[in-house]
Amino acid sequence: MKKIIVLLRGGLGNQIFQLLAVKTLSLYLKREACYCSLFLDIDQYGRELEVAHLASHLCISRVSSYIPLMRSHWFFESELLHPTVFTSYSPLLEASHLDIVIVGYFQDYNLIHKDVFSEFQRFVLDTSNHSIPPSIPKPYMCIHLRELHGAHSTNYINPPIDSLSPLYYRRAFDHFLGSSEVPLSSIQNALVFSDMYSFGIDRSKLLPVVADLCKANGFNLLYGDQYVKKPMEILSIMASAQLNIISNSTLSWLGSYASNSYSISPIMGLWEPGLRVPSHWIQIFDGNYNPITHSAKVTVALPSISSSLISSLLTSATSYLPSKHLRTATLFYYYYLNIRSQLRKTFKA
Numbered sequence: 229m230k231k232i233i234v235l236l237r238g239g240l241g242n243q244i245f246q247l248l249a250v251k252t253l254s255l256y257l258k259r260e261a262c263y264c265s266l267f268l269d270i271d272q273y274g275r276e277l278e279v280a281h282l283a284s285h286l287c288i289s290r291v292s293s294y295i296p297l298m299r300s301h302w303f304f305e306s307e308l309l310h311p312t313v314f315t316s317y318s319p320l321l322e323a324s325h326l327d328i329v330i331v332g333y334f335q336d337y338n339l340i341h342k343d344v345f346s347e348f349q350r351f352v353l354d355t356s357n358h359s360i361p362p363s364i365p366k367p368y369m370c371i372h373l374r375e376l377h378g379a380h381s382t383n384y385i386n387p388p389i390d391s392l393s394p395l396y397y398r399r400a401f402d403h404f405l406g407s408s409e410v411p412l413s414s415i416q417n418a419l420v421f422s423d424m425y426s427f428g429i430d431r432s433k434l435l436p437v438v439a440d441l442c443k444a445n446g447f448n449l450l451y452g453d454q455y456v457k458k459p460m461e462i463l464s465i466m467a468s469a470q471l472n473i474i475s476n477s478t479l480s481w482l483g484s485y486a487s488n489s490y491s492i493s494p495i496m497g498l499w500e501p502g503l504r505v506p507s508h509w510i511q512i513f514d515g516n517y518n519p520i521t522h523s524a525k526v527t528v529a530l531p532s533i534s535s536s537l538i539s540s541l542l543t544s545a546t547s548y549l550p551s552k553h554l555r556t557a558t559l560f561y562y563y564y565l566n567i568r569s570q571l572r573k574t575f576k577a
Contacts (some may be wrong), residue, residue: 231327232259233291233300237267240278240459241478242333247279248348249314249334251286252341256318259328261288264297278459285351286344297329305332314339335478335503337485349467352486356464361455365417369471370452371397372480373422373434389522392475392494394437396514400473400492401441403510410490415470418442419452421462421480476500484509 234250236243247263254261265277283290291297301323308330312318320328337345375391404410420439424432429451442449456462459479466472466483473492474480476499484491491509498519505511 229258229260230324231262231291231296231300232257233262233264233297233327233329235264235266235297235329235331236277236279237271237331238333239275239479240463241480241482242335243277243279244282244348244482245334245478246332247283247286247288248340248344249332250330251288251344252314252339253318253320253328253330254288255341255344256314256316257320257328261286262291263288264291264294264329266294266297281460282348282351286347296327300327300329302329302331305330305334308332308334309336314341333502335500337504337506349486352464352467352483355460356468360461360465360468364419364450364455364465365448366468367411367414367470368417368419368450369415369447369473370466370469370480370483371418371420371438371473372466372475372477372483373420373424373432373438374475374477374480375432375434376423376427389520390476390499391520392434393514393516394434396494396512397434397438397441397473399512399514401445403512404471404473404490404492405445407490410471416446416448417450418447419450419455419465419469421452421466425451425453478503481505 232250232254234246236246238246250263251261253259263279263283268275268277280290303320308314313320376389405412418438420435422429422432422435424435429435439449452462452465456465463479463483463486466474466480467486469484469487469489471490471492472480472484472487474484474494476494476496478500481493481496481503484493485506491506493505493509493511495511495513496503496505498516499521
């Protein structure tokens with residue numbers, strides 16, 4: 229059976245979306261779903277593979293060699309956003325003679341097959357049943373704070389990247405406190421997760437605001453990060469919350485989506501244009517019309533598609549890299565970076 233391989237990149241949330249996308253395409257294309265950690269091996273933020281257990285649950289195999297990538301069709305995300313690609317009528321069905329490699333973030337949940345999302349949700353809830361410490365009092369709400377991008381504290385200091393303003397959390401509290409849909413009488417505890425936790429929570433600009441909001445409204449604030457050892461556990465805890473106030477992050481988005489809780493989100497189109505928000509979620513404006521983001525994206529346009537474009541994509545040795553020689557050179561360059569990175573770690577140790 230021919231393979232469809234996704235090159236994983238980014239943190240946990242992005243890796244999950246990429247697995248869900250490749251699994252969905254594998255169902256439509258009748259191919260074996262696979263993933264490769266090529267980009268993670270040279271990630272500038274030191275990110276690692278965090279989805280091995282989920283991949284196993286979804287029956288997605290790992291490709292550990294670069295050789296299959298050199299003999300495959302390559303497709304970039306911008307070439308796969310047309311609605312017909314993620315259907316049983318996908319034009320990729322015609323590319324039957326080679327394996328397929330896909331590169332992108334694939335954050336539009338509408339593209340993911342409902343059965344794949346159901347399996348993901350089952351995995352998260354099963355994990356939460358085993359990983360939520362009994363010391364976390366239920367019921368609870370979760371609040372996610374994002375003030376760093378990647379793992380560099382300098383991005384927080386000068387300038388703040390991907391950081392919501394305190395107004396977002398004030399407005400979120402005002403909204404759910406005035407909503408009859410939130411069972412406020414049963415929620416007494418607020419678990420706050422912050423990417424500043426390991427860098428010095430005392431430097432956070434958002435935590436004091438959230439702490440004051442919790443105190444003023446009678447909620448017991450708990451540092452959620454002290455209960456977890458890895459990001460997947462954050463996702464599992466959020467999946468069991470009765471209320472989620474998420475940030476502009478794929479991790480908190482997935483945690484809230486996996487739950488059936490009342491969800492409050494920033495206006496995601498300002499921060500992550502590709503990350504769609506379900507219609508029943510409440511979107512809150514944080515007052516920033518032009519936020520500073522790592523991607524510098526503002527809007528995403530649906531690409532046009534034509535029969536000539538489909539033909540060129542399917543007959544080309546690769547659509548992402550313009551020639552076979554350039555593709556080979558690029559893969560060897562990534563391989564060189566990977567070896568250099570491993571040698572540096574060895575000598576440093």
